[in-house]
Amino acid sequence: PETGPDLALDLVESRVDSKGVSIQVYRPAGRPRYATA
DSSP states (O other), X not given: OOSSOOOOEXXXXXXXXXXXXXXXXEEEOSSOOOOOO
């Protein structure tokens, strides 16, 4: 990113409430790995 550190995230939990709102919980997973083109 142009500002701030980049950070990989792992999805811990994902659910949808009774009104259809999607809720995701993530945890930090260290530095991201980038693919080469």
